[in-house]
Amino acid sequence: MPTSTAAFSYASAALAFLFFCLLLLTAWRQRPHSPVLAMASLTTVVWGAVMAWVGLEPQPALLVHGAELLRDGAWCATLLALLGHLRTGIGKHRSRTVTAIAAFFLLLFVGTLASPWMPHLVGFHFTVVGRLGLAVLGMLLVEQLYRNRGVQERWAIKFACLGIGAMFAYDFYMYSDTLLFRDLSEELWAARGVVNALTAPLIALSLARSESWPAQIAVSRRVLFHSAALVGSAIYLLAMSSAAYYLRYVGGSWGSLMQLVFLFGATILLVGILFSGTFRAWLKVFISKHFYRYNYDYREEWLAFTRTLSQQGPGLGERTITALGALVESPGGALWIRRDSGKFESIAHAHTMPQTACEPADSALCQFLEQKQWVVDLEEYERERTLYGEMELPAWLHAFPRAWLVLPLLLQGRLFGFVVLQEARSPVTLNWEVRDLLKIAGTQAASYLAQQEADSALMLARQFDSFNRLSTFVVHDLKNLVAQLSLLTANAEKHRDNPEFQRDMMETVDLSVQKMKLMLQKLSRTASPERASPLEIGPLLAQAVALKAAFEPRPLLEIGQPGLKVLAEAERLERVLGHLIQNAIEATSREGRVTVRLSRVGEAVQVEVSDTGCGMSEDFIRERLFKPFDSTKSAGMGIGAFESREYIRELGGQLQVRSKVDQGTTFTVSLPLYRQQSIEQAA
Structure with missing residues (x-):
């Protein structure tokens, strides 16, 4: 029902709430309850602009119904926020209330989208009864807000209740008249905009008394973020629905197809935007910057x-x-x-x-x-x-x-x-x-x-403590073995010609050797290590490779520059390099290849032990390879790689690993070149 009077009426409502919204975003920005009121006022501005447009020329019914639903939903959300129903940690009763109201709005929203395809009488009754239901819901929320406040709080909030309640009360009267006479009154419709405009000063007056409003009116950033996303999505869907209706109207025989394709594409675009991390980050920053004094909700x-x-x-x-x-x-x-x-x-x-x-x-x-x-x-x-x-x-x-x-x-x-x-x-x-x-x-x-x-x-210290206790037990066993061997030595001179004694002695010695071998496998460090001294690393590598010559694949040694020296303990360095070579052999099949290379890189001696074995993942190298007492071998103690890296670091060098699963591994040992040799070569 386009009339210039209705256009002027709704335009006045849009201007009144626009002015009120600007006050909320500027002068009254720091008030704790201004964000939710600003959001509701902004939706009322949009609603007034749409209705003013309808007053000038006919528009799709879907656009009108969507704007009505958007405005009513915004003010109902405002009342729920003032009642404290949108706070985190609310009780089950309040949570069920919010869920029921949200379900009611969802039903109306779906019905609004489906209304163009409903029979005229069914669509009319659904729309009018739904509007009456929203009006009753709004008046109930206003009544709850006013009744649940004390005398002082009622003095502060009564004008807001009067203004918001007046909007819903007028809607109830108008839609009741429509349902009774099966037609919407033009006079009531045209006057509605002015009535809504007159409620803005009442809400503003109540906001001026907001010092006495309860603290629970404040809206969390999370609620405002989701509300903004929901309102923005609703506005977007209304705009897209209007465009789709226009395509159907001008598309002729292709109109229905164009409408469905357009709506589907618009929905996919909206979902993509809502799930975009960049968009969500921008919206959070925008809300914090324009609606709150501080950038963060520190509690959240x-x-x-x-x-x-x-x-x-x-x-x-x-x-x-x-x-x-x-x-x-x-x-x-x-x-x-x-x-x-x-x-x-x-x-x-x-x-x-x-x-x-x-x-x-x-x-x-x-x-x-x-x-x-x-x-x-x-x-x-x-x-x-x-x-x-x-x-x-x-x-x-x-x-x-x-x-x-x-x-x-x-x-x-x-x-x-x-x-x-x-x-x-x-x-x-x-x-x-x-x-x-x-x-x-x-x-x-x-x-x-x-x-x-x-x-x-602390865990590492406890593990080493357990290792020390293990050493104590081994020492005890060694003492027993020494006692047995000492007894044999003492009796050897007396019974050396006794064949039975000889058999017992050989059996005892053999068992003692086997036990000591097992102990040596468990203990890898000597009690009194030697002092570091200049050491030529080429012969040391040759000896370490020669000790592994009986294994398959047999390791190959490549010496790029002989005569390189480092400052280290020969026994410990040989054990470290031998451990790396042994690991490479065990990780490689017989048909594979294990190579040991010696070279000089700048002022460092570099030893590479590479294989073509099973390799290791990055997670295994980072989290388990050098972790003490963590071994993938059934008989291993998991301290070989850890000891190797720690000793290389003690010498001032580095142990690096490059590996790819099913392709092989390369351990690179870099040690400082012995300085005296560097001086002689420079001279």
Whole structure:
């Protein structure tokens, strides 16, 4: 029923609530209950604009019904928020109430979409009865809101109840008249916009008294986020439905097909947008920036952060990166932790490539993080380098993909580690609030990581204690064996011509040898190690390979440069290299190949032990290969690889591993070249 009067009436309602919405987003922005009222006012602005458009020229009935449903739903959600029904942790009764109301709206929404295909009389009754039901629901919620408040609170909230209740009461009267006379009154329809416009000052007056409103009116960011997504989706679907109706109207015989294809494509697009991490991040930032005084709901953020770190199972490093990144919408990054070697090593990564770079604890970056305790913004560093003094970023950080923030993990004023986060999905302004939150979150994450490191060290100490107890038992057995052999020696002179004694002696000696062999297999370290001395590594490798000559495949030795010396203990270094060669042989089939190469790389001696065996996965290398007392062999104790790496580190070298499953493994031992030899060669 297009009339200029109706257009003016609904336009006045749109302008009144637009002005009220602007007040809520600006001057009254800091009030705890303004976000939900702003959302309802904004939907009323959209509703008034649509109805004013309908007053000027006819529009699809689907658009009108959708706008009505959107406005009523927004104000019902506002009343539920004021009643406290949308808070987290509500009781079962309130939860059932919200579920029932949501189901009612869903039924009306589905019926609205299906109304063009209903018979006229059925569609008319469904629409009018549904509008009456919404009006009754709104008046009931208003009555509950007013009745459940004290005298002082009623003084503050009564005008809001009067204004919102007036909107639903007028709708009830108008749709009751429509149901009675089977026709919508033009006068009632035209006056409805002005009536709604007059309710805006009443709600604003009540908001001016909002100091006495109860605290539970505040709406959480989660509710507002989902409400904004729902309202946006509803507006989008209304627009797409209108466009689809237009396509059906102008498409002729192809109209129905074009309408269905268009609606399907629009729905797929909407689902893709709603499931987009970038869109969700942008919406969260937008809501926090425009509806709240602070960027974060600290209760929700801290609960989520602590919950992520406290999860059971491995992967604390990855969870730490994820939890810190979630605070600034970062998709991933990498974590470095200080080790006993005095370097920060990367132990975890999330949604990025593994990082092999190590950062010395005395580097400019680590000293800056520990002394200043700043969150380093790499974009700010490039723009305003003077803020960071003489600090220079390492080369590996420049090569880190999409690096954005370097976050220190401080423990008792000392730099325990740091996290490099990638660029955020949505632009985030690094103000004082964001920086403070990241620093305190980093401190808590450092405590969790330090506890894990302490637990691992304690477990390792207990395992070594068990190993020492095992050594005690072995020493006891050795003492018994020595006693038996001593007894044989004492009686040998007396009974050496007795054949029966000779048989017993041989049997005893044989059993003693077998027992000692088993003990030696369990014990791999001598009680009094030799001191390190200059050692030519070529003959040592030749001896280690010769001891394995009886095995298959037989290892091959390639010496690229003879005469190379290192400072080490011959027995321990031979045992380490022999262990690597033995592992390579055991991991390779008889038809495979095991190669030992000796070469010089700069000022280092490099030994490579490579095989074509079964190989190892990255997870196995990272989590199990060098873990003491963790072995895949039935008779192994799991300390060979750990001992090898620790001894190589004691010599100032490195033990690196490259492996691919079903392709082979290469262990690379790098040891410092003996300096005296380097001086002689230079001379």
